[in-house]
Amino acid sequence: MNEYDAIVVGLGGAGASAAAFLAGAGSTVLGLEQFGPTHSRGSSHGRTRIYRTAYYEGAAYVPLVQRAQVLWRQLQSNVDVPILRRTGGLMIGAPDSPTVGGARRTATALHLDHAVLTADDLRKQYPQFAVRDDESALWDPDAGVLFPENCISSYVGAAVASGAELHYGEAVTSWTSEPASVTVRTAEGAYRARSLVLTTGAWTPQMVGDLSLPLTVERQFVLWFPSAHPGFTGPETMPVFLWDRGTEAQTYGIPDLGDGVKVGAWNGRPARTPETADRTFGEEVARPVRAFVRENLPDLVPHETAAVSCLYTNAPDRHFVLGPHPRHPNVTVVSACSGHGFKFTSVVGEVVARWVRGEPIDYDLRPFDPGRFERPAPAR
Ligand SMILES: Cc1cc2nc3c(=O)[nH]c(=O)nc-3n(C[C@H](O)[C@H](O)[C@H](O)COP(=O)(O)OP(=O)(O)OC[C@H]3O[C@@H](n4cnc5c(N)ncnc54)[C@H](O)[C@@H]3O)c2cc1C
Structure with missing residues (x-):
C-alpha cells in the first residue's frame, strides 16, 4: 500500500x-x-463569489480574509485566468442592521479603509440601487469578485x-x-x-x-438578470453588494461580467443530504428574487436568463x-x-x-x- x-x-x-x-x-x-x-x-x-474585508460577521475574520487576499493575488500572478477582480462593495440596509452596523464596527475597530454613505449619497453615486430613505451603506473599497x-x-x-x-x-x-x-x-x-x-x-x-x-445542508439558488442599461451594471461602475432588509438572509449581487447581474436572494431549503437536496427551479424560487430586482435594481430586466443551485453547509453559529x-x-x-x-x-x-x-x-x-x-x- x-x-x-x-x-x-x-x-x-x-x-x-x-x-x-x-x-x-x-x-x-x-x-x-x-x-x-x-x-x-x-x-x-456558479462562476463568481464575493470577496469583502469589512467583515460584519466579526473582526476575528479580518486577519484571515486579508491573508486570503494576499494568497489570491499570489495565485493570480502565476496563472492567466482571472482569480480576483476588485470592484468595491456596498453593505446596504438600516444603519444599525447586522450587515451595515457589523461591517462598520469591524472597519472602525481595525481601521480599515471604508466610507459610510447616506441614502442621498447612494442615489447620487450608485443610482443602480433604489434605496429607501432610512437606508445607508458601508463602502468596502477592497471588496470584489472571485472566480x-x-x-x-x-x-x-x-x-x-x-x-x-x-x-x-x-x-x-x-x-x-x-x-x-x-x-x-x-x-x-x-x-x-x-x-x-x-x-x-x-x-x-x-x-x-x-x-x-x-451542520445542516441548505440548497440555495442564484439567478442572472440581463441589464436594461449595460453602462451601469458592469464591474467598472457597479460594486458587489449585500442588502440587509431584516429578513432571514441578505440579498447579494455581483455586477455583469458578460452574463448578466447575478443575484442571490433568500430561497434556502434545508436538505437532509446533498443527494436529496431539491434542485428543482421554478416559480416559487424565482418570484421573490424577481420582485426584489424589480423594486431595488432599476437597471435590470426582472426576468432571469439563468439559475443555478448550490449547497450551503451551515453551523448553528x-x-x-x-x-x-x-x-x-x-x-x-x-x-x-x-x-x-x-x-x-x-x-x-x-x-x-x-x-x-x-x-x-x-x-x-x-x-x-x-x-x-x-x-x-x-x-x-
Ligand atoms: C449560492 C452560494 C453563494 C455563495 N456565495 C459566496 C460568496 O459570495 N462569497 C463567499 O466567500 N462564499 C460564498 N459561498 C460559500 C462558499 O461557496 C463555500 O463556503 C465554499 O465553496 C465551500 O467550499 P468547500 O471546499 O467546503 O466545499 P466544496 O467546494 O463543495 O468541496 C467539497 C468537495 O468534497 C467532495 N467530497 C465530499 N465527500 C467526498 C467523499 N466521500 N469522497 C471524495 N470526495 C468527497 C465533494 O464532491 C466536493 O467536491 C456561497 C455558497 C453558495 C452555495
Missing part, C-alpha cells in the same frame, strides 16, 4: 487549496474527489505541479485513524497516510459521523469548522462554509498545510474548533 504524508478528501474550494499548499511545502499528497474537477454538485461552482472555478483549477494545477497525486471519480467510503497513521478506503482500494484532511463540504456530517456535528478532530489529532476537519467561506479557501489551505506539518499558526482559530459543539453546558 502506498503511504503519503497527507490524504486530502474532497477537492473543492478548500481541498484544492490544501492539496496545493501541502504539496508546495514538500509533503507527499494524495487527493481524492468523488466527482470531476470543478463540478456543480457541491458549494464552489471559483478558476481558483480551484489553478490550485489543482499548482498541486499537481508540486507532485500531488489526485484521483477524480473516487469517493472515500470510510476512514480509520491510529495514533501514527490513517487509512482511507474507496471502491478502488485502501490508502495510508500520516494525516487526513477532510474538506468534504456538504458531505462533512456523514464523513465525521462520530462527531455529531450539528454561522462560523466555520476548522481544526483537528477532538479524538483524532491526525485528522483535520474543514467546513469553511455557512454560506460565506469561499473567499477564505486560499488561507484555509495554507493554515491546514501548516497544521498538518506541525508548523505554528498565527491566527486565533478557537472560534472554529470542531469540538466546540461537544462541550458540556456550564454548570448552573
Whole structure:
C-alpha cells in the first residue's frame, strides 16, 4: 500500500487549496474527489463569489480574509485566468442592521479603509440601487469578485505541479485513524497516510459521523438578470453588494461580467443530504428574487436568463469548522462554509498545510474548533 504524508478528501474550494499548499511545502499528497474537477454538485461552482474585508460577521475574520487576499493575488500572478477582480462593495440596509452596523464596527475597530454613505449619497453615486430613505451603506473599497472555478483549477494545477497525486471519480467510503497513521478506503482500494484532511463540504456530517456535528445542508439558488442599461451594471461602475432588509438572509449581487447581474436572494431549503437536496427551479424560487430586482435594481430586466443551485453547509453559529478532530489529532476537519467561506479557501489551505506539518499558526482559530459543539453546558 502506498503511504503519503497527507490524504486530502474532497477537492473543492478548500481541498484544492490544501492539496496545493501541502504539496508546495514538500509533503507527499494524495487527493481524492468523488466527482470531476470543478463540478456543480457541491458549494464552489456558479462562476463568481464575493470577496469583502469589512467583515460584519466579526473582526476575528479580518486577519484571515486579508491573508486570503494576499494568497489570491499570489495565485493570480502565476496563472492567466482571472482569480480576483476588485470592484468595491456596498453593505446596504438600516444603519444599525447586522450587515451595515457589523461591517462598520469591524472597519472602525481595525481601521480599515471604508466610507459610510447616506441614502442621498447612494442615489447620487450608485443610482443602480433604489434605496429607501432610512437606508445607508458601508463602502468596502477592497471588496470584489472571485472566480471559483478558476481558483480551484489553478490550485489543482499548482498541486499537481508540486507532485500531488489526485484521483477524480473516487469517493472515500470510510476512514480509520491510529495514533501514527490513517487509512482511507474507496471502491478502488485502501490508502495510508500520516494525516487526513477532510474538506468534504456538504458531505462533512456523514464523513465525521462520530462527531455529531450539528451542520445542516441548505440548497440555495442564484439567478442572472440581463441589464436594461449595460453602462451601469458592469464591474467598472457597479460594486458587489449585500442588502440587509431584516429578513432571514441578505440579498447579494455581483455586477455583469458578460452574463448578466447575478443575484442571490433568500430561497434556502434545508436538505437532509446533498443527494436529496431539491434542485428543482421554478416559480416559487424565482418570484421573490424577481420582485426584489424589480423594486431595488432599476437597471435590470426582472426576468432571469439563468439559475443555478448550490449547497450551503451551515453551523448553528454561522462560523466555520476548522481544526483537528477532538479524538483524532491526525485528522483535520474543514467546513469553511455557512454560506460565506469561499473567499477564505486560499488561507484555509495554507493554515491546514501548516497544521498538518506541525508548523505554528498565527491566527486565533478557537472560534472554529470542531469540538466546540461537544462541550458540556456550564454548570448552573
Ligand atoms: C449560492 C452560494 C453563494 C455563495 N456565495 C459566496 C460568496 O459570495 N462569497 C463567499 O466567500 N462564499 C460564498 N459561498 C460559500 C462558499 O461557496 C463555500 O463556503 C465554499 O465553496 C465551500 O467550499 P468547500 O471546499 O467546503 O466545499 P466544496 O467546494 O463543495 O468541496 C467539497 C468537495 O468534497 C467532495 N467530497 C465530499 N465527500 C467526498 C467523499 N466521500 N469522497 C471524495 N470526495 C468527497 C465533494 O464532491 C466536493 O467536491 C456561497 C455558497 C453558495 C452555495
